[in-house]
Amino acid sequence: MTAQAPAKRLYIKTYGCQMNVYDSERMADVLAPLGYGLTDTPEGADLVVLNTCHIREKATEKVYSELGQIKRLKDKADGAMTIAVAGCVAQAEGEEILRRQPAVDLVVGPQAYHQLPELIARAHRARGERLAAEFAADEKFDALPIARNPSGVTAFLTVQEGCDKFCTFCVVPYTRGAEWSRPVEAILAEARDLAAKGVREVTLLGQNVNAYAGEGGLAGLVRRLAQIEGLDRIRYTTSHPRDMDEALIAAHGEVEALMPYLHLPVQAGSDKILKAMNRGHTAEGYLRLVEKIRAARPDIALSGDFIVGFPGERDADFEATLQLVREVGYGSAFTFKYSRRPGTPAAALPGQVAEEVKEERLARLNALIEAQQRAFNAAQAGRVLPVLFEKPGRHPGQLVGRSPYLQAVHADAPDRLIGRIVPVRIESASRMSLAGALELEPA
Ligand code: 5AD
Ligand code: SF4
Numbered sequence: 439m440t441a442q443a444p445a446k447r448l449y450i451k452t453y454g455c456q457m458n459v460y461d462s463e464r465m466a467d468v469l470a471p472l473g474y475g476l477t478d479t480p481e482g483a484d485l486v487v488l489n490t491c492h493i494r495e496k497a498t499e500k501v502y503s504e505l506g507q508i509k510r511l512k513d514k515a516d517g518a519m520t521i522a523v524a525g526c527v528a529q530a531e532g533e534e535i536l537r538r539q540p541a542v543d544l545v546v547g548p549q550a551y552h553q554l555p556e557l558i559a560r561a562h563r564a565r566g567e568r569l570a571a572e573f574a575a576d577e578k579f580d581a582l583p584i585a586r587n588p589s590g591v592t593a594f595l596t597v598q599e600g601c602d603k604f605c606t607f608c609v610v611p612y613t614r615g616a617e618w619s620r621p622v623e624a625i626l627a628e629a630r631d632l633a634a635k636g637v638r639e640v641t642l643l644g645q646n647v648n649a650y651a652g653e654g655g656l657a658g659l660v661r662r663l664a665q666i667e668g669l670d671r672i673r674y675t676t677s678h679p680r681d682m683d684e685a686l687i688a689a690h691g692e693v694e695a696l697m698p699y700l701h702l703p704v705q706a707g708s709d710k711i712l713k714a715m716n717r718g719h720t721a722e723g724y725l726r727l728v729e730k731i732r733a734a735r736p737d738i739a740l741s742g743d744f745i746v747g748f749p750g751e752r753d754a755d756f757e758a759t760l761q762l763v764r765e766v767g768y769g770s771a772f773t774f775k776y777s778r779r780p781g782t783p784a785a786a787l788p789g790q791v792a793e794e795v796k797e798e799r800l801a802r803l804n805a806l807i808e809a810q811q812r813a814f815n816a817a818q819a820g821r822v823l824p825v826l827f828e829k830p831g832r833h834p835g836q837l838v839g840r841s842p843y844l845q846a847v848h849a850d851a852p853d854r855l856i857g858r859i860v861p862v863r864i865e866s867a868s869r870m871s872l873a874g875a876l877e878l879e880p881a
Pocket of ligand 2: 604
């Protein structure tokens with residue numbers, strides 16, 4: 439087979455969550471038939487797409503500084519470059535982007551990616567095409583090509599979008615809209631297609647993935663996916679404690695393909711703050727839930743998201759967060775300083791916390807979580823873990839894969855083991871990864 443050189447170069451930069459990573463792949467797919475091939479740098483690109491994130495102020499500001507740099511490249515190319523801003527910043531402040539950065543040709547929100555080819559054609563005719571995402575999400579999925587060419591042995595698969603929870607700090611219910619679930623059959627078809635192309639592990643994506651409302655809920659979906667030949671590992675992210683129902687907990691105990699690693703954000707450990715965040719559960723409620731999940735699947739490891747410095751957070755509230763972290767014991771976690779987002783209820787709350795206080799709390803929380811992560815990784819030493827090898831490592835003769843707990847694992851192994859799940863004896867651990875040796879040389 440001869441690969442035809444793509445006529446036009448496409449550069450996509452992705453910010454933020456895994457949903458954006460998935461969406462970027464879909465955008466590349468939808469543009470490929472127009473002759474766009476991916477390139478690693480914006481220099482010389484015909485089309486630059488920034489797939490943006492709006493979750494915190496810093497993420498948003500990064501987009502504008504990146505746009506400034508790309509504008510210089512566009513000037514150097516005498517304007518022969520189309521610049522598109524996609525993702526949640528496009529959705530939330532499309533007009534402002536066009537006003538602040540005249541080099542931008544088009545903005546496109548997450549519900550409208552299937553219209554990219556048409557939008558780009560229109561942008562070539564007239565600058566400043568605007569698009570509000572008034573389109574139904576099912577239209578988006580129906581219109582995007584399903585025949586993807588996954589780059590490796592793992593893939594993301596969006597099953598749900600949007601959020602109805604309205605945590606008071608969060609822009610997602612506004613940028614991604616109401617909760618919406620893809621039909622089971624469409625997901626199964628995509629999963630079978632991925633498996634046929636060599637994908638061994640899927641991560642089901644949704645802003646509120648365990649609120650999946652297709653037939654049978656997320657538990658039912660996981661059980662059906664587990665029956666697909668070749669799909670050996672299933673993960674899902676990100677979940678809300680309120681949607682962790684009995685059926686899903688039971689699935690963790692019964693479905694072998696469901697990996698024993700769960701991202702279950704709690705955000706804070708003080709009931710007063712949880713209430714002000716509109717989380718809909720207490721610290722005790724979360725701890726009881728974790729206990730139940732561990733009863734169903736004793737070897738499960740947890741990760742989470744935490745926000746420090748939410749309005750009204752006093753020292754005692756922050757101590758309650760540390761205490762909750764100590765009680766749960768996380769395999770890893772993401773930590774954030776509260777970022778005031780215009781238009782969200784928390785932005786108007788009294789008791790905004792000083793930046794230095796946020797910094798100091800973040801450092802203390804990070805130290806605790808880092809220690810837990812190190813201890814969790816170190817505890818794997820001496821164990822034999824099934825590792826799904828994904829790609830060559832940095833050293834010759836080495837492969838990198840993932841443990842069930844999503845730890846990166848390095849081991850000397852032949853290339854033919856890429857895409858296979860192989861027992862590896864773990865010999866050493868660092869904060870970010872593990873190293874080991876093949877337990878036995880597989881045929
Ligand atoms: N400030 C800081 N962190 C936030 N998150 C969401 N909104 C904000 C905000 N305004 C965090 C939450 C969420 C994760 C994706 O980002 O912890 O779970
Ligand atoms: Fe944002 Fe809360 Fe919805 Fe998560 S559950 S996306 S934090 S509103």
